Amino acid sequence: MKEIKFEQEKQEKTEKKIVEPPIKEKIDTVYNAWMDTKKKEIKIPRKAKVRRNKIKKGWIGVIKIDENKNISGEKQRISGSCFNTKEGLYHATDGREILHWQGKFPVIIQPTWRNNPLDVSGIATKVTKEDKDLYVVNETYGQPYIKARMLADIIKVKGKVGGGIFWIIGIVIAGYIIYSLFTGKLG
Numbered sequence: 001m002k003e004i005k006f007e008q009e010k011q012e013k014t015e016k017k018i019v020e021p022p023i024k025e026k027i028d029t030v031y032n033a034w035m036d037t038k039k040k041e042i043k044i045p046r047k048a049k050v051r052r053n054k055i056k057k058g059w060i061g062v063i064k065i066d067e068n069k070n071i072s073g074e075k076q077r078i079s080g081s082c083f084n085t086k087e088g089l090y091h092a093t094d095g096r097e098i099l100h101w102q103g104k105f106p107v108i109i110q111p112t113w114r115n116n117p118l119d120v121s122g123i124a125t126k127v128t129k130e131d132k133d134l135y136v137v138n139e140t141y142g143q144p145y146i147k148a149r150m151l152a153d154i155i156k157v158k159g160k161v162g163g164g165i166f167w168i169i170g171i172v173i174a175g176y177i178i179y180s181l182f183t184g185k186l187g
Contacts, residue, residue: 043065044101048073060098061107081142082149085112090149092142115142
């Protein structure tokens, strides 16, 4: 009887043994599961999305990077190669810094402490250590545009205020004439 129990226990132990897959198969399953996970897309800030009608009028999305490393977005109109943000800071671009988010929305990445947007075209990455002394990134190309834009914003064109005054004087004279006709008193 003891022999039968011993054999049954032996069979149960062999049946309970699970053959583990080799390490390569484990790595392949983990890799496939990792590749199948859905990757999250980075979305453009809603305030920086510029639609087709505004694009035609010269508007562009500006993704601002503040000094405290906060990122925010806004829409700005480029006129004369220059735009100013809502904080009143002026920035200039010559068009090579304009990126297209998903091929649809024109965007500029603008650090607030610089005059010009970030140029991610890869020009600076092609410079070797020997050429570094010869190649200097020009950060002043936008200054004349910024100065011109600031002067244009300061100088305000005087509106036709005189036209409004003539209308008011005309209405007062017409009112006096009508009053004198009804009352019979002239002067």
